[in-house]
Each structure stands twice: as C-alpha cells, then as structure tokens.
Amino acid sequence: MRGTIKKDGTSWYVLYDLGKDPVTGKRKQKKKRGFRTKKDAEKYLSEQLNAIEKGTYFEPKDITFGEYLDYWLEKHAKPNTAVRTLEGYNYIIQQHLKPSLSNIQIAKLQPFHLQEYYSQKLENGKFDGTGLSAQSVKHHHRLIHKALKDAVKWLFLVRNVAENVTPPKTTKTKMKIWDNEQLKIFLKAAKDSVYYTVYLTASYTGMRRGEVLGLRWQDVDFNNNIIFVRQALQEVKKVGLTFKEPKSGNSRSISITPTLAKELKKVYNQILVNKLSLGQMYTDLDLVFAQKNGKPIQPAELAKNYRKVVENSGLHYIRFHDLRHTHATLLLQQGVHPKIVSERLGHSTIGITMDTYTHVLPNMQKEAALQFDKLIK
Incomplete structure (x- = not known):
C-alpha cells in the first residue's frame, strides 16, 4: 500500500x-x-x-473556487436544473461569487472567507453601492453550500466549509392577499379586460402565472370539470417564450367550478372564431389563453394590464402571484383540509403549505375549539 x-x-x-x-x-x-x-x-x-491507479487522480489545490464553480455549472447545474434556475445560478456566480472569491484555491477556502463575503454583500453588495437583502445573500449561501456539497461528493474536498458558516437571518414578510369581498371587487373591475378569464382562472384554481398561460385545451376536462396542470410557460433570456414542466416536476389535477368552466367555454368558442378568420395565419399551440393569432401571451403585457386593473379597482396592490395565495387562504379559512389545498397548489409536501399559510392557522385553531365545544355540550 x-x-x-x-x-x-x-x-x-x-x-x-x-x-x-x-x-x-x-x-x-x-x-x-x-x-x-x-x-x-x-x-x-x-x-x-x-x-x-486508473489515471484519474488530480490535486484539488490546483483548482480555484472560480474554476470549480464554472465546472459545477457545466457538469451539474446545466443538466439537472430548469433553465430559469440555471440563469439565476449563473448570474450569482458570474456577478457576485467569482469577483469576490474566484482566486482562492478550493482546498484553501475557509469559513471566514464566506462569512466575510456575506458581510460585505449585506453592506454594499449591489452595483449602486447599497447592500443586498438578507434573503438575497441567503440565496448565495444556498448555492455555495450545494456546490461545495457536490465537491465533497466528487472528492474535490474532504468537508463542506459552508456548513460552518451562519447565513444572515431573514424576516418573513407579511403575505399580501385580498379577502373574498376584495377579490369580488377585483374580478368585477377585470370584467372588461381581454385577460379577464386569465385572472378568473388564477383566482379560482391557485395556479401559477406560467401554469395558467401554459394551459392547453387537451388539459381541460369539461365532462368532469377538471384542469390538468402539465406544462408552464416561461421566458428565457436569449431564447424567448418556451414551455416546461410544472415547478414540482409532476402534473396535477384541479377541480374547477361550473362558473369557471362556463367562462372557459366562452374562450374556446372565441378561439374557434379566431381560427376561422385567420386560417393559416393562426398558430395553433392548443393554448387556452393566447393572443388572437394563437401565440403565447407575453407575460410583460399581462403584468401591465394586471396592474392597470388593480389600480382601477381601488384596491391595495398585490402581485399576480398573490392571487394564488389569496385562493389558498380563502380555502383554508373555509375549513378546507390543508392536504386538499396542498394538492391544488402543487406543493411537494403538505408541510410547505402549512409553513406558507401559518397566518391562517390561529383562526382555524379557534374555530376547531368552538366546534369541539358545540359537539360536547
């Protein structure tokens, strides 16, 4: 030996x-x-x-952290993550990590290097000299931890030094939602919008924006009033609009109300009219929500219209994504089991649902206690 x-x-x-x-x-x-x-x-x-013996040995001391991050992006992140996620990784690495930590040999990277990096980013990490948010720096930490964890697995390192570093604490921001009366006001204000049924679908199902815009007619079962979420629209830099699997990686089914089904049938009939009038000029992607020519709706255009509708409604502003939170909160407030809500939202575990909507739980606890009291009396 x-x-x-x-x-x-x-x-x-x-x-x-x-x-x-x-x-x-x-x-x-x-x-x-x-x-x-x-x-x-x-x-x-x-x-x-x-x-x-196999001739595959190398000395990690010859590799800098910057070189390793490029290697990790190419060999792990690129084949194993979604395009938008890869874009985010690449941005953090090229714009932040490499300018600060690139030249340190990976074998000599120490916890204090990372701790100093986090402190510096919190103080003046933005290009205008102001500090990044604690949440942003925490994203950097997660990326570093993941990359170094793979380095240990691939035998570049013996230990993951990111495990000995404390990322900045983040405070959970209060979720902005509408109550049922406010949602009614919004939908009434949106009635004349070309995107009315988009807003209705998001509000009635809790689907993400990309999932709504990626919905196809083949995924709508009018006989049973069920929507199947099988793809989502995404915008990729230098590529444009493309389709991908839902965020969880799995398809799911969502039961819809007769009200929503009726509105979707109106959309279907309008699309038939568009196809007849445009003929070969119509791009048939089987999309439920599309431009008049059948092409996908531009997310930026939808966002612009959404903000205008909210302003006209007189309501306080919440993001389009908060329609999803509003949907989930209203269901939970009505006593719908969190497991059902979790399935509608497409969360991988019920724990994610419970953690996200903890603001609803105190009221549910109170209602449960009152119900028990009525049962025993």
Whole structure:
C-alpha cells in the first residue's frame, strides 16, 4: 500500500505516494489532514490510490473556487436544473461569487472567507453601492453550500466549509392577499379586460402565472370539470417564450367550478372564431389563453394590464402571484383540509403549505375549539 494513516491529536491524516515528479525526478507525496475518524481517512486514501491507479487522480489545490464553480455549472447545474434556475445560478456566480472569491484555491477556502463575503454583500453588495437583502445573500449561501456539497461528493474536498458558516437571518414578510369581498371587487373591475378569464382562472384554481398561460385545451376536462396542470410557460433570456414542466416536476389535477368552466367555454368558442378568420395565419399551440393569432401571451403585457386593473379597482396592490395565495387562504379559512389545498397548489409536501399559510392557522385553531365545544355540550 502506497499510503499511511496516522493520528494527529484528535484528528487523522493520510500520506500517500504520487510517484516521481517528471521534471525534478524527486519523489512526490501528498498529505491530507482534518479527518475526524480513522474510517474517513481510510476511505479517502483508498479512493485516492484507486484514482492514481486508473489515471484519474488530480490535486484539488490546483483548482480555484472560480474554476470549480464554472465546472459545477457545466457538469451539474446545466443538466439537472430548469433553465430559469440555471440563469439565476449563473448570474450569482458570474456577478457576485467569482469577483469576490474566484482566486482562492478550493482546498484553501475557509469559513471566514464566506462569512466575510456575506458581510460585505449585506453592506454594499449591489452595483449602486447599497447592500443586498438578507434573503438575497441567503440565496448565495444556498448555492455555495450545494456546490461545495457536490465537491465533497466528487472528492474535490474532504468537508463542506459552508456548513460552518451562519447565513444572515431573514424576516418573513407579511403575505399580501385580498379577502373574498376584495377579490369580488377585483374580478368585477377585470370584467372588461381581454385577460379577464386569465385572472378568473388564477383566482379560482391557485395556479401559477406560467401554469395558467401554459394551459392547453387537451388539459381541460369539461365532462368532469377538471384542469390538468402539465406544462408552464416561461421566458428565457436569449431564447424567448418556451414551455416546461410544472415547478414540482409532476402534473396535477384541479377541480374547477361550473362558473369557471362556463367562462372557459366562452374562450374556446372565441378561439374557434379566431381560427376561422385567420386560417393559416393562426398558430395553433392548443393554448387556452393566447393572443388572437394563437401565440403565447407575453407575460410583460399581462403584468401591465394586471396592474392597470388593480389600480382601477381601488384596491391595495398585490402581485399576480398573490392571487394564488389569496385562493389558498380563502380555502383554508373555509375549513378546507390543508392536504386538499396542498394538492391544488402543487406543493411537494403538505408541510410547505402549512409553513406558507401559518397566518391562517390561529383562526382555524379557534374555530376547531368552538366546534369541539358545540359537539360536547
């Protein structure tokens, strides 16, 4: 065996032979410290010797953190994440992480490097000299932690130094929603909008904007009044509008009311008229909500119209995405089981639903207590 394992105080280290240096002819050895247990050291040594035998060995000290991040983007993020997520990763890495941490050798990256980076970003991380929000810096931390976790898995590193760093604390912002009367006011104000049924669908189903704009007629079952969420519209830089799987990666079904089904049938009849009038000029993507020529609705145009409708309604402004939160909150307030709400929203677990809508739970608790009291009396 061309390596040894020795204890150094409370930790272990390994020493192994890399053969002769082709330039100097001298024997090269590699020492790696910091293993918490002998078993960890044995595993690492075995992997390194195996890599030397196969000719796949490399020395992590020769790779900078910036070089590794580029490698991670190409080898892991690109094939395993959604396009928009990849764009976000790339932006954080190129605009923030690499300018600050690029030249540090990955093997020498320490917790204090990251802690100082977070502090600096909170103080003056924006291009105008002001600080990034704690939530933004926390996104940076999550990316770094994920990238370094993969580095450990791929044997670039022995440990993930991001685990020894405390990301900034974030305060949960109060969710902005409308009550049932306010939602009625909004929908009444939107009645004359070309996007009225888009707003109605979002309000009545809790679907995300991209899911609503990606809805196809083949995904609408009028016999059973069910919508199947199977794709979403997304806007990708330098590409334009494309379709992707729903955020959770899985399709889901949502029961709809007769009111919404009736409005959707009106849309369907109007599309038939558009197809007849435009003929071959109509782009048939089977979309429920589309421009007059059948092409996808531009999210920016929808956002502009939505803001105008809200202003005309006299209501306080909430985002389009908050129609989804409004839908979920109203259901929970009516006593609908969180599991059902979770399924309608497409959350991967009911825990996400419960954590997101904790503001509703105190009232539900009070109502449950009153109901129990009536039952026993």
